[in-house]
Amino acid sequence: SAVISQKPSRDICQRGTSLTIQCQVDSQVTMMFWYRQQPGQSLTLIATANQGSEATYESGFVIDKFPISRPNLTFSTLTVSNMSPEDSSIYLCSIYRGDTGELFFGEGSRLTVL
Amino acid sequence: AQKVTQAQTEISVVEKEDVTLDCVYETRDTTYYLFWYKQPPSGELVFLIRRNSFDEQNEISGRYSWNFQKSTSSFNFTITASQVVDSAVYFCVLNSGGSNYKLTFGKGTLLTVNP
Numbered sequence: 190s191a192v193i194s195q196k197p198s199r200d201i202c203q204r205g206t207s208l209t210i211q212c213q214v215d216s217q218v219t220m221m222f223w224y225r226q227q228p229g230q231s232l233t234l235i236a237t238a239n240q241g242s243e244a245t246y247e248s249g250f251v252i253d254k255f256p257i258s259r260p261n262l263t264f265s266t267l268t269v270s271n272m273s274p275e276d277s278s279i280y281l282c283s284i285y286r287g288d289t290g291e292l293f294f295g296e297g298s299r300l301t302v303l
Numbered sequence: 304a305q306k307v308t309q310a311q312t313e314i315s316v317v318e319k320e321d322v323t324l325d326c327v328y329e330t331r332d333t334t335y336y337l338f339w340y341k342q343p344p345s346g347e348l349v350f351l352i353r354r355n356s357f358d359e360q361n362e363i364s365g366r367y368s369w370n371f372q373k374s375t376s377s378f379n380f381t382i383t384a385s386q387v388v389d390s391a392v393y394f395c396v397l398n399s400g401g402s403n404y405k406l407t408f409g410k411g412t413l414l415t416v417n418p
Binding site for chain 2: 222233237247279281297
């Protein structure tokens with residue numbers, strides 16, 4: 190199975206600040222995905238991050254609020270900018286492993302915005 | 304558009320009972336994949352099963368079994384002889400639309416197994 194490491198695992202942030210979440214995968218993957226899980230809710234896809242190109246954002250999510258970097262095939266970052274309490278969520282990165290058809294998720298980064 | 308409906312928000316059972324979690328999906332694609340994931344209180348997402356739209360065989364894995372019926376667009380999940388460790392939120396997930404592997408999650412069913 191794939192190993193996906195996310196940092197930080199949790200953080201408490203002040204309103205108006207920005208936080209960058211890192212996702213490191215133990216093997217090279219073409220696509221990485223970032224999801225948000227608001228408290229008590231299901232997961233919602235934020236964007237798809239391909240190496241060497243701009244991330245593709247889903248409806249309701251914009252690059253200014255959630256800038257994403259994908260500098261190589263094993264790493265990605267998601268920044269939550271100008272945070273408000275409504276951004277308090279778990280943010281998860283995910284990859285697809287073609288040989289098993291399995292989608293792996295990181296442990297998640299639990300953000301609380303005060 | 305893709306949609307996954309898990310009508311059961313919460314289910315509570317007593318240990319050793321059997322429990323079925325319902326999942327109904329919508330998609331216009333002929334090729335798609337369905338998944339079940341478990342999210343225990345610790346928060347990580349645990350992969351349970353993946354089925355493609357061309358394979359309607361039911362599957363059993365230990366105490367877990369899945370019933371896939373394209374005629375009713377359902378992919379139900381049964382836990383036999385439930386245990387306290389089965390307590391978690393269970394998500395039914397749909398992936399369709401080609402190779403972009405974007406997932407559509409159901410809202411999840413919170414299963415509580417009481418001793």
